[in-house]
Amino acid sequence: MARNEYQQQLEALRAAVVEMSELVCDRFRRALRALEEGDEKLADAVVTGDHEINDLYLELEQECIDLLALQQPVAGDLRFIAASFKIITDLERIADLATNLGAYARRIDRDRDRHRYPNIDVSHIGIQTIEMVEEAMRAYESDDAARTRSIDAMDDDVDALCERAGEAVVRDLLERERNLDDGILEDVSRTLLTIRDIERVGDHAVNIAARTLYMVENDDELIY
Amino acid sequence: MNFGLPTLTNTANTSTANSATNDESTTPLERDRPADGSSSTDAGRSSTRATTETDTIIEARGVDVYYDADQALQSVDIEIPERQVTAMIGPSGCGKSTFLRSINRMNDLIDIARVEGELRFHGKNVYDEDVDPVALRRKIGMVFQKPNPFPKSIRDNVAYGLEVQGTTDDIDERVERALKNAALWDEVRDQLDKSGLELSGGQQQRLCIARAIATDPEVILMDEPASALDPVATSKIEDLIEELAEEYTVVIVTHNMQQAARISDKTAVFLTGGELVEFGETEKIFENPDHDRVEDYITGKFG
Numbered sequence: 001m002a003r004n005e006y007q008q009q010l011e012a013l014r015a016a017v018v019e020m021s022e023l024v025c026d027r028f029r030r031a032l033r034a035l036e037e038g039d040e041k042l043a044d045a046v047v048t049g050d051h052e053i054n055d056l057y058l059e060l061e062q063e064c065i066d067l068l069a070l071q072q073p074v075a076g077d078l079r080f081i082a083a084s085f086k087i088i089t090d091l092e093r094i095a096d097l098a099t100n101l102g103a104y105a106r107r108i109d110r111d112r113d114r115h116r117y118p119n120i121d122v123s124h125i126g127i128q129t130i131e132m133v134e135e136a137m138r139a140y141e142s143d144d145a146a147r148t149r150s151i152d153a154m155d156d157d158v159d160a161l162c163e164r165a166g167e168a169v170v171r172d173l174l175e176r177e178r179n180l181d182d183g184i185l186e187d188v189s190r191t192l193l194t195i196r197d198i199e200r201v202g203d204h205a206v207n208i209a210a211r212t213l214y215m216v217e218n219d220d221e222l223i224y
Numbered sequence: 225m226n227f228g229l230p231t232l233t234n235t236a237n238t239s240t241a242n243s244a245t246n247d248e249s250t251t252p253l254e255r256d257r258p259a260d261g262s263s264s265t266d267a268g269r270s271s272t273r274a275t276t277e278t279d280t281i282i283e284a285r286g287v288d289v290y291y292d293a294d295q296a297l298q299s300v301d302i303e304i305p306e307r308q309v310t311a312m313i314g315p316s317g318c319g320k321s322t323f324l325r326s327i328n329r330m331n332d333l334i335d336i337a338r339v340e341g342e343l344r345f346h347g348k349n350v351y352d353e354d355v356d357p358v359a360l361r362r363k364i365g366m367v368f369q370k371p372n373p374f375p376k377s378i379r380d381n382v383a384y385g386l387e388v389q390g391t392t393d394d395i396d397e398r399v400e401r402a403l404k405n406a407a408l409w410d411e412v413r414d415q416l417d418k419s420g421l422e423l424s425g426g427q428q429q430r431l432c433i434a435r436a437i438a439t440d441p442e443v444i445l446m447d448e449p450a451s452a453l454d455p456v457a458t459s460k461i462e463d464l465i466e467e468l469a470e471e472y473t474v475v476i477v478t479h480n481m482q483q484a485a486r487i488s489d490k491t492a493v494f495l496t497g498g499e500l501v502e503f504g505e506t507e508k509i510f511e512n513p514d515h516d517r518v519e520d521y522i523t524g525k526f527g
Contacts, residue, residue: 079511
């Protein structure tokens with residue numbers, strides 16, 4: 001095989017993007033846990049650690065630009081680099097969303113922890129979206145077009161769950177209209193924001209799947 | 225391989241019978257079109273390059289080329305669109321230059337070369353017995369890898385083909401037009417009597433392009449026209465090729481894949497063994513070729 005150095009650079013890029021995704025997914029899982037358990041220390045770690053992921057993102061972005069400028073990639077190589085370039089942006093955004101969750105977790109009033117309201121478990125939806133990201137990244141890692149196609153359907157499921165969760169929060173709020181205090185309002189607002197952010201992670205997973213499908217099969221079906 | 229024989233030299237050597245009247249409408253090539261498609265080509269000429277529907281000007285059907293017993297091209301089928309840039313790429317020895325030279329019968333000049341199959345220009349097989357290769361080369365000009373101006377003045381280099389044709393037009397005017405179309409006029413307008421050999425390499429190549437287009441061809445074949453030039457001169461030739469495609473059909477052989485990607489509308493990929501493996505829109509070839517062998521070649525995984 002010719003252009004060995006170049007081929008190695010491409011594989012190194014792929015490995016680095018996968019590694020970035022592992023870091024990001026781990027960060028998001030921690031953020032969900034921080035939120036669920038009201039763990040301020042864990043929340044702090046998530047928030048302050050975001051710059052690492054930003055640095056990694058910028059480094060990989062530069063690597064893509066270098067490859068484009070110096071190697072003039074074409075065909076499958078070009079689609080791989082173009083897809084990677086887009087995917088790292090999605091990963092970076094997921095990390096930002098993890099940071100959001102970390103910030104929400106920091107604001108939880110721990111004295112009220114036992115009576116946290118509303119009593120809705122959104123973290124299982126969060127886990128589901130992160131599993132979608134992991135599934136999309138497995139497709140990216142192994143050039144597996146078949147895997148990408150299931151992710152769109154998974155996202156429909158997540159969207160429905162998020163919608164129901166949001167409705168449940170609002171319904172509960174309306175039922176308690178006479179017994180509102182500031183703490184409850186904050187809990188409600190935090191839960192709604194969390195639901196919105198989790199739903200966005202699912203959208204990023206779909207983006208990653210879409211770019212991967214384009215990369216593997218030049219198929220833009222999921223992009224639109 | 226460069227024969228060192230510019231198109232117009234061949235014209236000069238053998239064209240007396242045809243150029244005597246200088247009436248191109250009497251050459252067999254120009255008027256022998258298929259009865260059913262006689263008007264479509266003329267209609268196509270007024271269209272701009274922007275139209276996606278273009279007419280085929282050159283069509284190969286099962287073209288085999290042999291050098292003695294060695295087969296250089298295997299059953300090539302291709303339809304080259306009018307007024308577009310078609311690039312031919314492939315590794316050394318893949319037959320792309322052989323194919324280019326088959327189009328205007330430059331292979332006639334090689335004794336051991338034999339062409340089979342049909343190579344049609346406006347529907348007429350150029351290897352038919354009634355085709356005059358000299359008249360053909362007037363319609364299908366050629367530019368070579370190494371600029372090969374005559375040891376004559378700039379003006380005479382361009383006027384040469386016109387004079388051989390015995391044109392009655394104002395020669396100075398046509399020289400000026402050709403030099404302008406070849407993007408050389410502004411650089412040489414005050415020194416038309418200077419020898420063509422005194423120009424820089426890039427200017428010499430544009431002079432050769434001016435010489436090729438002075439006789440008003442329909443097709444310009446280019447065999448690695450920028451491979452001997454520096455990047456600045458190369459960009460000028462590349463810009464020029466794109467401009468030329470507004471008026472002419474350009475077929476270019478290049479070893480530089482990025483060059484093919486930059487300037488061509490269609491790309492043909494020949495691979496070892498003289499096989500045309502894939503031909504299509506340049507974007508398609510460079511973003512998502514159908515054949516793994518083409519992908520391996522253009523991404524450099526070849527060999």
